[in-house]
Amino acid sequence: MAAQYDVLIVGGGIAGLSLASALAGTCSVALVEAEQDLAYHSSSRSARQLHVHGPEVVQQLTLRSLELLAARDAELPEPVLSPRSFMLIGSEDAVRAEAGGTLQPITHARALELCPVLVPESFAAAGLDEGSFGCDARLLIADHRARAEAAGADIITGARVHSAQRLGSGWEIGAGQEGFQAAVLVNAAGAWADELAVISGVEKLGLQPYRRTAAIADVEHSLPEGSPMVAAADNSFYFRRERAGVLISPSEAVPSGPEDARPRPGDIERLIEKLNQVTTLGIRGVRSAWTGLRTEAADGLPVAGFDAEAPGFYWLAGQGGYGLQISPAMAELAAAQILAGQGAAQGQEPRAQGQDPRADTGPGPESRTAEAVAATRWSIRR
Structure with missing residues (x-):
């Protein structure tokens, strides 16, 4: 019998792990990774330098991410960030x-x-x-995993997705030797994001590694x-x-x-x-x-949002060389939108497209960042 979750995340790099950490405890979450080790491909092979550069959206995401990482470092003995110009x-x-x-x-x-x-x-x-920082990527990755698992998320490695189809109100996914059912399928597969889309019967976006x-x-x-x-x-x-x-x-x-x-x-x-x-x-x-x-989209901007042509299929990919420095903010926003989408599916009043799912909490950093992302590509194919 397939294991059932609210959200199944495909991809154990920094994008998928940070989202699992952000979602765990608010809904049932599983993450599947094709490799035996998490963050095997790109996330553990980065320059580990966080500085504000790139397109305006990326800069806004970086600033919010630095706030989130600084708050994390203030609570724990081992800092992720260290000043490095x-x-x-x-x-x-x-x-x-x-x-x-x-x-x-x-x-x-x-x-x-x-x-x-x-x-x-x-x-x-x-x-x-x-004002830039070095980032201890290994510590950050381990921290995301520990937080996710402590909050009840299941993380399965060595499980490559070989099948995925829309079934009723959710998705049925085969990964490795196991089967899963989930209301939301998150595509955080990095360089393999377009391949996962094809397996899922979703039109690919032309992402280029x-x-x-x-x-x-x-x-x-x-x-x-x-x-x-x-x-x-x-x-x-x-x-x-x-x-x-x-x-x-x-x-x-x-x-x-x-x-x-x-x-x-x-x-x-x-x-x-x-x-x-x-x-x-x-x-x-x-x-x-x-x-x-x-891995990048043609315009060099991160890809995040529900696919308008595939209900419950959420893209979290195309973070290019900015993955470590924008992943905390991207995860915060993606988690908020996924949870808001789940609420709408359960009969709550849906929010306007592009509206910050946490807008009723006031104009904080999250809503400013959401506004910047919504102006570019917060929802896919709209």
Whole structure:
């Protein structure tokens, strides 16, 4: 007999886990993940840097997420956030185009003071965001799981979805060796989100995964503790301190199919050659290297909302390279909308499309963020 839940979440990355954590305790929730480990693909392979950038909607989501994470850190002994500034370097035009908001221009001399391994001739201008943070992704992922399970959510790994169909007023899903029934099916499958839609008989959205490679390198000259993360304005690299070594990335965005991505021959070697030209790090070798997938919609905005053509099918995908920094706010809003949708299904008065499900609590940060998201793509195919 199929296990029954109010909400079944497909995908154990940061999007699905944060939603399970937000929903658990308010309704019955299960999360299924195809891999044996949670957050196996993209969420555990990110740069783990949270700073306010990107489209306006993403910036609003980031600000709200930072509020939520700061509130979490105030209650628990192990903080998820740690201050780590972000510095952008490049031509004057390129840096000027990115300046504004939290990223402010700084002098060439100040940039060299903050990151003394930079070769002075390798850049003309710099900008600094002093309000950005490093994020302990492993701790955050473990925290979401612990909170979800403590509140009664079931998390099942090694269970790839192989069937899903609309049945009566809900969904019937086959994952691994088990069957599930749920009123709401949440598509938080990351790079596999369009594939899950096809399995479910739902029109796919054309979400595109992109490769992003990174490595931990040994260096002759370490970065000082407290150094900013440094990124090229032309998106050709970034690097930051990682314990005694340096985390480096060519910052590529190469289209890919959904896969267990791996570094391609030459990617890291070319990056090391470049970084040894623009810095005095003296990269000697690589301890480990990996590649993650950043999945995006055509307009680069996160995808969230019920599919208008498939009742009870909720999209939570396309968070691109912003997953860690927007997931708390996305989960807060998605949980509110799912619960409001459940209420409407049970005979309560439905809310207007795009209206914040918590609007009656006053104009807090949640409603401001919901308003920003509603202006772009809060509901799918309307």
